[in-house]
Amino acid sequence: xVKELERAxxxxxxICTIVPISKTVGANRIVPAVAIPHxxxxxxxxxxDEKALRRKILEKALEALQTDIDTQTVFEWQ
Numbered sequence: 001x002v003k004e005l006e007r008a009x010x011x012x013x014x015i016c017t018i019v020p021i022s023k024t025v026g027a028n029r030i031v032p033a034v035a036i037p038h039x040x041x042x043x044x045x046x047x048x049d050e051k052a053l054r055r056k057i058l059e060k061a062l063e064a065l066q067t068d069i070d071t072q073t074v075f076e077w078q
Contacts, residue, residue, distance in 0.1 A: 002027045013061040013075075015039065023072055029064040030074045031057060 003026045005012040014027035017039050022030045033039035040057055041050050060077035067073070 011065050013064045015057065015061055019074055026072075028069060028072055029061075029067070030072065031061045031064055031077060032074065033057070 002012050002014045002022075006028055011029065012027075013029045013031055014022045015031045015033050016022040016027070017033045017036045019030055019032055034042055034053070034057075040054050042053060043050070045053060056077050060075050064073070064075040067075075
């Protein structure tokens with residue numbers, strides 16, 4: 001799906017828990033997620049800290065959308 005959106009001219013970010021799979025399927029902008037059971041959060045954190053974590057990941061994804069790239073790129077948020 002990510003490749004088709006990109007092919008149609010829509011920049012797309014794939015937030016994923018397993019980066020090598022994203023690379024294999026051809027995602028161009030990749031943002032690593034936290035963990036398989038909780039990709040965009042960590043239930044062990046306080047409510048405020050988890051909100052900050054989610055914001056950090058989404059801000060990195062928005063940054064990735066605005067970045068011109070030529071090859072597959074992983075945007076680390078950590």
